[in-house]
Amino acid sequence: GENVEQHPSTLSVQEGDSAVIKCTYSDSASNYFPWYKQELGKGPQLIIDIRSNVGEKKDQRIAVTLNKTAKHFSLHITETQPEDSAVYFCAASNQGAQKLVFGQGTRLTINP
Amino acid sequence: GAVVSQHPSRVICKSGTSVKIECRSLDFQATTMFWYRQFPKQSLMLMATSNEGSKATYEQGVEKDKFLINHASLTLSTLTVTSAHPEDSSFYICSANPRQGARDTQYFGPGTRLTVL
Numbered sequence: 001g002e003n004v005e006q007h008p009s010t011l012s013v014q015e016g017d018s019a020v021i022k023c024t025y026s027d028s029a030s031n032y033f034p035w036y037k038q039e040l041g042k043g044p045q046l047i048i049d050i051r052s053n054v055g056e057k058k059d060q061r062i063a064v065t066l067n068k069t070a071k072h073f074s075l076h077i078t079e080t081q082p083e084d085s086a087v088y089f090c091a092a093s094n095q096g097a098q099k100l101v102f103g104q105g106t107r108l109t110i111n112p
Numbered sequence: 113g114a115v116v117s118q119h120p121s122r123v124i125c126k127s128g129t130s131v132k133i134e135c136r137s138l139d140f141q142a143t144t145m146f147w148y149r150q151f152p153k154q155s156l157m158l159m160a161t162s163n164e165g166s167k168a169t170y171e172q173g174v175e176k177d178k179f180l181i182n183h184a185s186l187t188l189s190t191l192t193v194t195s196a197h198p199e200d201s202s203f204y205i206c207s208a209n210p211r212q213g214a215r216d217t218q219y220f221g222p223g224t225r226l227t228v229l
Contacts, residue, residue: 034218042222043116044205046218046220098209098216102156103155
């Protein structure tokens, strides 16, 4: 089955700098890759997703890149702000299977 | 759009009792709903997948007689933790796939914190 590895487990950056979180997946049939932000005591919130027919997607300060050949995808946050502090999860799924397989999560801390 | 609610947000119960958690998609119909549990500082673990009107599919290691799932309509799924014990204390989160549009996208509820004394 699918296996998703996420790195780093913790990341601390200065406010205004960029943050990058990376994930790798094992199943070449996976074709959908969402990213979720989870704040303490809350459910995960979808922040951006990408499908395998595109290599990059951007939404304001957030971007995701996908390398299907290498089976990895990354989340990029630019001009970080204190409210970006949270745990971020990547995930992968095969549309036919519907199930999401999650990475281990990255605790991002933005230092003022 | 794509709002999922859960009720209750927190519940404390005595060992041996049963607890029901509701998951509702408020502004869309859901083809499929999912139930996860999450332990502190860990990732989400899928417990089961449910489709409206059919039996839930449980992940390996999840006891179907202990975690009863009912998906009565396209907007409501319930999880009942039967004969709860302290080891069942966890954060339970549901998610839903919309029936129309991006059907592989999962929208998550706010979670339910269960504490079993």
